[in-house]
């Protein structure tokens with residue numbers, strides 16, 4: 103999903119977009135200022151060289167004084183060496199700000215993304231977030247290294263150079279400087295067109311990253327369904343669109359660069375011809391003409407690089423817009439996420455969960471769509487396991503998402519031990535509630551890191567958790583035990599092993615309430631039987647709400663709630679519901695055709 107900017111074409115100026123980077127630049131202001139001053143000094147040294155040249159030509163050369171010529175040569179050498187070493191020092195000085203600014207921005211982006219509500223993640227494609235944290239930050243780093251320091255230096259150099267030229271030969275100077283108003287007008291028009299083009303290219307690069315990311319993370323499906331041809335065609339389409347956008351950008355940049363190089367070149371050629379005629383007529387000394395042309399040559403790089411520098415500013419402004427678009431999404435405040443229960447909520451042992459008249463509608467649901475949940479009232483006693491069963495689309499996952507407050511209920515309330523969970527901080531709530539999904543999510547890292555995920559416990563606590571879910575044996579058989587690194591998403595483990603690690607993650611936290619989206623549903627029958635006991639251990643230790651798709655999971659529960667069309671239509675034991683509710687019996691009969699929500703309506 104690409105979020106293209108609404109106010110394309112100048113709603114925000116390049117300057118305004120870049121100004122938002124100020125807080126990241128401030129800590130390095132002194133390094134940046136010194137680096138800019140050094141660049142300015144190097145430019146001034148370059149401007150001083152033609153003056154030394156004039157002194158040599160009009161003085162020692164004209165008066166045949168070889169000793170003084172050598173002295174002048176030495177002065178030129180010193181100026182050149184000074185300029186080169188200043189550039190070296192400047193580069194060294196910039197290293198820390200450049201890496202620091204990028205690291206700081208990346209950390210802020212990552213931290214913010216982690217704190218975004220789940221519904222915001224639904225609106226953002228993964229590749230768009232990824233490209234904003236990688237490519238766009240590199241563009242911003244290049245901006246700080248280039249245009250940010252050099253544009254003011256160029257402006258200062260051109261001003262000093264123009265004054266020198268006017269003082270030396272005002273007529274020739276006016277000829278050389280004549281293209282400047284034309285260039286300023288062109289640069290102004292270039293801004294809006296180039297900014298649109300660069301924003302489009304960056305958005306398309308984000309889309310391309312999304313396609314690549316999906317193809318890599320979904321490689322099993324791609325291979326399994328032999329859909330690599332379809333994926334490749336999609337990829338090629340995105341690459342082609344990005345290429346066209348980059349070509350358009352290059353065309354615009356080529357146009358302005360050609361103008362920036364050609365017009366001053368033509369003006370300099372005219373000035374050179376006129377200067378040569380004036381020299382011939384004896385109205386201008388050869389030294390002055392040389393110094394004039396030397397000054398023009400020293401200004402050359404500042405002029406010719408201006409096009410690329412302006413483009414760098416617009417690239418950076420578009421990248422800054424993309425970066426701050428993510429940061430502008432409202433995130434959960436830091437202290438909301440901090441754990442540490444309030445004294446009154448800090449009870450030990452299994453919790454009691456009560457849902458009172460809970461209703462919920464997704465924000466992006468269509469106006470005709472019924473709410474995902476309606477008037478759901480349930481009570482789960484401390485230590486009890488309640489299974490939630492229902493046809494596909496009946497609202498089971500939605501119900502499970504409300505308990506750790508991934509979404510907030512629109513109606514009714516959810517009480518944990520008598521406290522409305524809306525009044526608890528997210529950190530406090532989530533320190534008491536653990537959640538696991540049907541597809542266990544593992545991160546690249548060791549087994550221990552995957553189990554602990556930041557939970558504070560010692561090696562004994564980790565062993566105990568692994569033992570409880572009967573994962574100790576397979577973990578011991580791995581080359582480095584719990585320190586064995588599992589591949590991305592735990593690819594090196596079997597489905598059952600991954601699920602055990604995910605269950606151990608719950609056990610190690612000793613939660614007072616667990617919410618499980620059927621941990622058995624994605625497993626084959628044999629593995630299901632193996633995990634069954636591990637799951638029983640987890641459920642015995644705490645209060646639980648478990649989404650159940652299979653009889654094996656429902657049988658583990660003390661009671662079952664049957665959901666249909668977002669409402670609870672029956673509550674009872676598995677055996678009771680099997681005997682008395684035909685919809686339930688149908689859902690729990692293996693291979694029975696499931697009643698979809700559409701059919702229910």
Ligand SMILES: Nc1ncnc2c1ncn2[C@@H]1O[C@H](COP(=O)(O)OP(=O)(O)OP(=O)(O)O)[C@@H](O)[C@H]1O
Nearest residue numbers: 464466467474492493494495496497498499500501
């Ligand atoms: N992010 C969303 N935005 C809009 N509607 C959604 C969203 N997620 C789910 N829904 C809708 O809400 C309803 C309940 O979905 P939910 O995922 O809770 O059902 P479920 O019972 O868990 O289904 P399944 O067993 O297939 O996982 C469905 O009609 C679904 O289309």
